[in-house]
Amino acid sequence: MSSASQSHIPVLLDEVVDALAIVPGELHVDATFGAGGYTNLILERGAEVAAFDRDPRAIESGQKIVSAAGGRLTLIEAPFSQMEGELVERDMVPVDGVTMDIGVSSMQLDQAERGFSFQQDGPLDMRMSAEGMTAAEWLNEADEGEIADVLYNFGDEPRSRRVARAIVSARPLTRTSELANVVRKALGHKAHDKKDPATRTFQAVRIFINRELDELAEGLAAAERVLKPGGRLAVVTFHSLEDRLVKRFLRERSGSEPAGSRHLPAKAAKAEPSFETPAKAIRPGEEEVARNPRARSATLRVARRTSAAAWASEGVN
Numbered sequence: 001m002s003s004a005s006q007s008h009i010p011v012l013l014d015e016v017v018d019a020l021a022i023v024p025g026e027l028h029v030d031a032t033f034g035a036g037g038y039t040n041l042i043l044e045r046g047a048e049v050a051a052f053d054r055d056p057r058a059i060e061s062g063q064k065i066v067s068a069a070g071g072r073l074t075l076i077e078a079p080f081s082q083m084e085g086e087l088v089e090r091d092m093v094p095v096d097g098v099t100m101d102i103g104v105s106s107m108q109l110d111q112a113e114r115g116f117s118f119q120q121d122g123p124l125d126m127r128m129s130a131e132g133m134t135a136a137e138w139l140n141e142a143d144e145g146e147i148a149d150v151l152y153n154f155g156d157e158p159r160s161r162r163v164a165r166a167i168v169s170a171r172p173l174t175r176t177s178e179l180a181n182v183v184r185k186a187l188g189h190k191a192h193d194k195k196d197p198a199t200r201t202f203q204a205v206r207i208f209i210n211r212e213l214d215e216l217a218e219g220l221a222a223a224e225r226v227l228k229p230g231g232r233l234a235v236v237t238f239h240s241l242e243d244r245l246v247k248r249f250l251r252e253r254s255g256s257e258p259a260g261s262r263h264l265p266a267k268a269a270k271a272e273p274s275f276e277t278p279a280k281a282i283r284p285g286e287e288e289v290a291r292n293p294r295a296r297s298a299t300l301r302v303a304r305r306t307s308a309a310a311w312a313s314e315g316v317n
Helices: 013-020 037-044 056-061 063-068 080-089 135-141 144-155 160-170 176-187 198-209 212-226 240-253 286-291 293-297
Strands: 027-030 048-053 073-077 095-101 227-237 299-305
Touching (some): 013 037, 013 095, 013 227, 013 299, 027 037, 027 080, 037 063, 037 095, 048 080, 063 073, 135 198, 144 160, 160 176, 198 212, 212 227, 212 240, 227 240, 240 299, 286 293
Parallel strands (some): 027 048, 027 095, 048 073, 095 227
Antiparallel strands (some): 227 299
């Protein structure tokens, strides 16, 4: 395992790889390469890996793993919502497994210049890729109502209007510390409070800037299309918005729940179940949580692809 991946051990690593039931010679997709933790263990189990990441820094740092993999690792700089097209182009479909670890990586959080965290001051960026509008650009241009809606819908911020009003009044904002202080002042933060109230705002803005929920919905549908019958899907989420989306997708695709979420591809009439799912999600044990506090909120959901056709998709509304 590379030194990069040793510093950033993925959550529920053993549980994910066990759920994938890897057989040597299989082809697996690591949809969220990051520092390569899942990829390394999948390679150790004898599989070939196609790994995706939209962060060019992750792709660059992963080249040493490519070199060590002896031709069994293909790194692809693209969001995992595009996995079908990228894999078809490389003649790498169908696949035996798809793994997703949703959200921001610890590697990204630790880099102050990326602007994902207020633990260290940095530019208010938050982009997982090097493209598109930064968090600062959006916060400095969006109207108060739009900001309030994003904070409420993506951050579960109960006082989103108050925070949005404070952000607009404090513009322009350019640094993570500035945004965090604005939120704390608006919500009356005290030093002894257990959770920093800025956490919800940072989560919401990050999800919005990176289209994370839309990417997840599109990525799940893409995984359904590229997995062969009997192929395994493993998805790790870290907050309720993500987990609800994955849970709903798998319930629908296994035929146990009607369609209806605006974030999910539309259900085809009388479609046969495309996945089989176990009854319960998997969560980390006390030992892992003690070792890695980030694991506390993690949820793993797994499913096995049936031989039914992929459901019709009409995109994400």
